[in-house]
Amino acid sequence: MVRAARRRFATEGYRATTVRHIAADAGVNVALINRYFGSKEGLFEACMNRTVDELDPQTRVRAASVDEVIARLLTHVVEAPNADDPLQLLLLLRSSGDENADAIRRRTLERFTEQLAAAAGWSAEVPASQPLLLRAQMAIALMLGLVMLRTATEVQPLASASADQLTEPLEQVLRVLLDTRT
Secondary structure: OHHHHHHHHHHHHHHHOOHHHHHHHHOOOHHHHHHHHOOHHHHHHHHHHHHHHHHOOOOOOOOOOHHHHHHHHHHHHOOOOOOHHHHHHHHHHOOOOOHHHHHHHHHHHHHHHHHHHHHOOOOOOOHHHOHHHHHHHHHHHHHHHHHHHHHOOOOOOHHHOOHHHHHHHHHHHHHHHHOOOO
16 A cells, blocks of 8 residues: 555655545555555655655664665665656655645655764764764755656656666765765
8 A cells, every 4th residue: 555655646746646546556445544544644654654764774774884875875766767766755855735744744854864864973962963964965855856857857868877877976976975984
């Protein structure tokens, strides 16, 4: 259900997506979605949380190094434009016009950037590490922009670029933003 909902929310937006469409895509009835998630808003929040959980390098296992963080981010960003991962990133970006959904999106992005910054060495209690939060936000903006150009606008040659063509330059930029050892 969450996979079907993420695809719908990412491609059609929150407002245009209905629980009936999601239920049809998932092969379930609307009552089952309401039972597990309570509402469209609850399902949207579950989608946002699942997306961050899959992208976040600290969710399941704490990242051993900034290298691991960068590798995981690259894996999700350089996927083919028609793969599910980039659509998950678009879900974080697409405005819904719904105040509650936008608040969920904002909280999710803030949590993700704080976790990404923490993996790179940021701590809210350490003033000297504060620039890492801004750098993590810049890294996320870069990833979202790349995905948007590849999927929503299909700007060439970016849209048809292979993972091999994207990985090295993107890794260099992410390393500049997130690796405090350089």
